[in-house]
Amino acid sequence: MIQAHELTKKYGAKTVVDNVSFTVQPGMVTGFLGPNGAGKSTTMRMIVGLAKPTVGQVTVNGRKFASSKHPLTEVGALLEAKSVHKSLSARSHLRSMAATGGIPTSRVDEVLELTGLSQLNRKKVGGFSLGMGQRLGIASALLGDPQVLILDEPVNGLDPEGVAWVRNLARQQAAEGKTVFISSHLMSEMAQTADHLIVIGRGRILADAPINEFIDDGLSQTIVRSSDLELLMSSLAADGVQLTRLDAETLRVAGPDSESIGRRALEAGVVLSELRPMQRTLEDAYMELTRDEVEYKSRILNEAVAGGTN
């Protein structure tokens, strides 16, 4: 379990993390989602004591990680790909890390095997591709079979097979009762992995909820098409129902679900040529949530968002 309490980090005048409180529960995968520069990495670095919070505190399993006596078995973290001396081999790096906590060399071979690196364990890390570096980072994180797994953008640079592998790994670790905290700037990635989402933007928590709430949140919308739109509109009119006429035959209905719209149409004897529920995707929810909180806004994206929500 990770508990952050009123965490703030300032670099000079710039507040990178702004009064953030959250809890990451064991036994599930918690996604940490936010645009680039939102403060995800800084928050993760504060959890493991690499950066000191300006205000507030964060504990791992009830204690500060900086005073942990069993750091490798307590927390495994991938914070930067290739946080390894360039002239070391993957195996030397892992052996050196393992030696710190008296973890046997057999475990080093195990995680090399697990991450698919055993073939090139003598190759110097400097010559690793981004994906290989990422695998080595995950291998380092798994070295002590930790209770808490913190992965910062773990799928960056991985091939599809690697992405699926990380997803499985996260699910499997959570199923074993471990705390899994994964950051990403891609909602599509989180949608397939996480049980719970913490969304951060410009250093502030924007949402902290189970993942299905992100989809169900808000009114359901349905597109209805009929040649007899006037009759349909009068039969649907009720409190809490929003009707938007899109063209002569098309209507957008917000409020009732498609089944009750169909029933009303049947009762009124209106023929429907189309009845299509509009799926609000996680991506839409995320875009909406972070629209004003994106640090590095790109104009094209901005216009696309504006155009898509007419």
Next chain:
Amino acid sequence: MSTQLATPTRGKVTFGGVLRSESIRFFSLNSTRILLLVAIVLNMGIAAIGVWGVGSFAGEAPPVPGAPDMSSAAFTAELVGSGLAFSQLILGVLGVLLISGEFTTGSAVSTFLASPQRLRVFAAKATLITLLCAVVQVIGSTLAYLVCMPLAKNYNMELDYFGGDFQNVLWYGVLAVVMAALIGLALGALLRNSAGGITSLVALFFVLPAVTGLLTLVADWVQDIVRFLPDNLSMSLAMPLSYPSELEQWQQLLGVAGWTLIPLILGAWLLKSRDV
């Protein structure tokens, strides 16, 4: 559930573990092995050239008045140790790299995840480099002695490994390189940058003595500064004939201790308090 809450039986971080971790990394790197080898070879080479040069020169020319007596046993012992300044430089650079490498390559993240107690890592690095420097310097000096012995015999120069003069060169030489390496380590922790750390080290051990040496011709008080430079303090302990000093031995030792401990304490404090 109970098995998960139990204290892990392994994974406890100890000073010994961190020291082992540091040495695995140290000896896995080619650069460190090469630096150690270069230090030993330079020590032998410079000593041999020194003994050979002085031996052949002293045989032909009359003694220069005012200069140290070149035929004395003490002077020969110091000639064997004349590679000391280079050993200081090389092992000092090693000290810088031992910690600046963590920050330039980003491996500091891994290191401090495996041992979040940063001072323990710093202490392990200091211990490792102290032991290594001592061993390398003893080996280097001994090999230099073995190379020089036949040369000295050839020129009828007195040279005795267990004599007080050579023992002086040997053990104060160890002190001199350990000081340089620990200053290097501290500079690495302070600057977190290999180029900056090495430049500062060279400035402290080579440029500063040269510049102040020239300035003594202009102003007398500069002499007082020169006396307390780390280079002068350590060299005059190991080779009092070549580097005469007006300081008492305890003052010199105190100076060396200060030059070693003050940067180390500063470096340790900054390493602990700054973000990685």
